Amino acid sequence: MTSEESPLLANRDGVAPETMYDRFRPGQKRWIVFVVSLAGVLPMFVQATFVPSIPQIAKDLNSTHAVVR
Known part of the structure; x- marks a missing residue:
């Protein structure tokens, strides 16, 4: 097998690689x-829009940052 040959490039069903x-x-x-x-x-x-809002979401839900994540 030369360096240009590969099983993925094998001639299957008469189709040229x-x-x-x-x-x-x-x-x-x-x-x-x-x-x-x-x-x-x-x-x-999505991360850039969600992560900055975590403190406000935690405050609104009376929860902690870890629970919101």
């Missing part, structure tokens, strides 16, 4: 990257 990169159109690839990127960034936005 190069065609695996053409499975999605360029527009579809952009949307996939956008959705995956959004899924990675979204938790940071």
